[in-house]
Amino acid sequence: MTTSTQSGSGRGQRVTIADIARRAGVTPAAVSLAVNGRPGVSEATRERIMAIAAELRWEPSPAARALAGAPVLTVGMVLARPAEVLGTESFFGAFVAGLQEVLSRRDYSLQMKIVETTDDEIDTFRRWFAQRRVDGVVVVDLRQDDARIPALEDLGLPALVVGGPGHHGSLPSVYVDDAHATRLLVDHLAELGHRRLARVAGNGDFLHILLRDRAFTERCAELGIDAITQDAGFGTRGAEIATAELMARREAPTAIVFDSDEMTLAGAQVLEEAGSRIPEDVAVASYEDSALTRTHRPPITAIGRSAIEYGRVAATHLLEVIEASRSRYGSSSAPLQESRAIEPVLVVRASTRPGGAEPAPAAHGPSGTGLPSS
Amino acid sequence: MTTSTQSGSGRGQRVTIADIARRAGVTPAAVSLAVNGRPGVSEATRERIMAIAAELRWEPSPAARALAGAPVLTVGMVLARPAEVLGTESFFGAFVAGLQEVLSRRDYSLQMKIVETTDDEIDTFRRWFAQRRVDGVVVVDLRQDDARIPALEDLGLPALVVGGPGHHGSLPSVYVDDAHATRLLVDHLAELGHRRLARVAGNGDFLHILLRDRAFTERCAELGIDAITQDAGFGTRGAEIATAELMARREAPTAIVFDSDEMTLAGAQVLEEAGSRIPEDVAVASYEDSALTRTHRPPITAIGRSAIEYGRVAATHLLEVIEASRSRYGSSSAPLQESRAIEPVLVVRASTRPGGAEPAPAAHGPSGTGLPSS
């Protein structure tokens, strides 16, 4: 049966624990115990088995292990938005990279899927769970009263919610403190003397947008300065319109904060074309830092939430949750629903700093399009 | 569509084909034949079985299937670069999004892993193959004499190489015609009257960079104009230095082409700070289009290779290869090593167009633009 003459790279038969067992003069069960570091074999035998396994270049079969009940070492993430959005969004790539980094190190892999609707997403979770395809999932793009939360709680699939706080039910979560970020921005602008702030807000379906709304209004009120929130919905087009509307007001704001880096750039463009200088006439800041905000002229003050670090923390936390869910089989210990916050940091750049250290290139013609505007 | 008789969502036992068989009054084997659309059961029985399977919400177990030899419906991708780079690079996110889109539709999932070195990458391929974790892989960041090519050929693991052409051995590949892209750029600038072009080149380890080097020199020679290639290595810092060096020349170029969007912006910044106007004093163009080039002031002329579409094509092609490798079990038909090229398109923007007005994507003809060549 055993063709000991395999050794062909890619050709030969798969080597199984049975092969090892035969060579070691024990049963497959003993090999299983040995390679999994479980008690039941003597140290001498274990070493002998391990040596043979290495020599035979044995690799465990994930399928067989999964079938026998072992974890599949995979976590899933579903994205309910068009692929186009993912491609352009700076946050996505960095977040995934952060996830990957931690997961890879622990020999986990990340499985992703793009779907159309939230229902599809829940359905995917359900199927992944039923098929035992993943050990856990990470939930992104949290919304208010998100239907995925109860669905996942019901399923009992280990899950980590990215976003919050306070809206992730009994599930553990990792989030950036958007209220804190908002205060950083408002306080910074207030210190510079601004007394009329505006915020161009993204899609209000998302929870973090709502949290910003609230914190923005509150903080401005505390400081006794004017706060205008202008809804811009999705995309850059909305940001352009919102910016134009803001500047058309009788009492136009002296500083504008945008909910994303793309929106910021769109808004800044409108401002420049209307002849407003940044930061002399209007200060500009972004809730999201990226290559876009860094390389823009002038560079834009932004909240640095380090998407990559965000991903790392999320992955680490999820793995802990999975680990815990595995061990607490009989003992009904606490469900480990802990939340972790990531501290937002304010990165001040020339777009809010009139006398900035780096003298931004004099506004001799930021819009070189050749079209003399207004 | 959760029925009220959810039968313990998350609690109940997993439903298997044995359950279906019992309900249908047949054996598990019959169920297997039925649900897989294989001959051997009558149409009536098949329908009955399918109905019961749906009613019981049966989900096949991927592990069991894989163990029994079925494909695992997963493709892998390994990235041998630091997570940081991925996060900042615009190409990555879009490419992955494109891959995902196609894979998801076909019920495949993408598995990614980040490693340190090319050796780790090959090792990962080897283990994935040995463990039957993936049905195929996509290879990115092709280099000259890439060690992964022979390794994969040897393994016999279906693989698709992103990049080329001509350096992917017997493996199928998808690539952007960088020589063509180069001609588009050079011809465009030559038509505008530029007679001294420079190219700020990225990491020469990558194959596509070499192909650009060659094409750039050749095309400029054909047109009888000066060509300067300035190596900048990795990152934006190198691009800044390279740009400064170019402009310090006695005969400074009147147009500069950069190998990536990030490099372009870094270079543009150097130019602006040195008082050179774009495009009046120096025209600027990028080999890579992205939000960065689009939103920069002035907007930057770039090669649009649509990373997302690139991903879609790659995924489609890889699935075909996997499909083929599966069916050609006995018959040793051709190994389907076909290559597919993606047509690069030149998107002309204000950074090369002094009197530019319309931001219309001006796609040039497939090859040279009328200028006589050898």
Place this chain on the structure above:
DNA sequence: TCCTGTTACTATAGCGGTTTAGTCGTGGTC
């Protein structure tokens, strides 16, 4: 001497499918 405990394994039964070699009734053929 009997009994209880360890230790180090072995034997065996799954996990949930797929697959191959039967088995059985039926109808057509000559």
Place this chain on the structure above:
DNA sequence: GACCACGACTAAACCGCTATAGTAACAGGA
């Protein structure tokens, strides 16, 4: 009326690994 082909299933053997009884050998205690 025996022969045969055929469609529709069944029985059983895997796939590779894990888990759980069970067993043999030996030690220690009463």
